[in-house]
Amino acid sequence: MGFNLQQVVPWGRSFEEYCAMFTLDEQDLQKSIVGVGDGPAAFNAVLTGQGGSIISADPIYAFISEQIGQRIDEIFDDMLVQVMNNASQLRLDKFGSAEALGQVRLQAMNRFLQDFDAGKQQGRYVDFELPVLPFNNKQFELALCSHLLFLYSEQLDLNFHIQSVLELCRIAKEVRIFPLLDLSHQPSAHLETVVQAVEQAGFIATNEVVDYEFQVGANQMLRIKSLPLS
Secondary structure, eight states: OOOOGGGOOOOOOOHHHHHHHTTOOHHHHTSEEEEESOTTOSHHHHHHHTTOEEEEEOGGGGSOHHHHHHHHHHHHHHHHHHHHHTGGGBOOTTTSSHHHHHHHHHHHHHHHHHHHHHHHHTTSEEOOBTTBOOOOTTOEEEEEEESSTTTTTTTSOHHHHHHHHHHHHHHEEEEEEEOOBOTTSSBOTTHHHHHHHHHHTTEEEEEEEOSOOSBTTOOEEEEEEEOOOO
16 A cells, blocks of 8 residues: 555654754764654755755655645644644643744744755655665664654554664664654653664663653653674
8 A cells, every 4th residue: 555645744843853852963963864754844954954964764755845735734723723732741831832833843844845856856855664764784874763663652563663773773873763752642662672672683772861842751862872892
């Protein structure tokens, strides 16, 4: 069954949110980066404009900008209503209101749409998806995965998570995944077993508190690195 754009809920995050979610400093931003499941985020566009090296992978990139933009328009008002209805489980204080959050997200998605056609032609947006990515071993210094793994624990089973995280470890020297809570705002049921699997494969996995929290309690990322050579 092919990928259907109607399955997608585009809610692109800003460059500043990416930096906060993944504790990205200036040294990190100079690395070769792959963002997996980026959707209509502004991170690729802004980082490229700063001279950075990034490829974003997401099946949504199989569609053209007009189709993605239309889908954003279709669901945007409903997303705002959901934010307002679930305000008690969200940290809106840094944005000021649901409407202000919506403007931040809409600005980020518009920045993505402005960049998408050129970025796709340049190979910066590729329609690949986990659990298998056609990149070379250790092609990237850093892999980022935002709001996909662990968040969708009910929809994506444990085997998918293990395969996907090990695949990220294959293509990048370091992996960072955020958040670690699922959609019910509970710690992912897959997290402990995934950590055990990557450690058995020879990696070091640590949970780290970050300076970002949108879901209440979702302020940790998983960082995975290779064991140092002895």
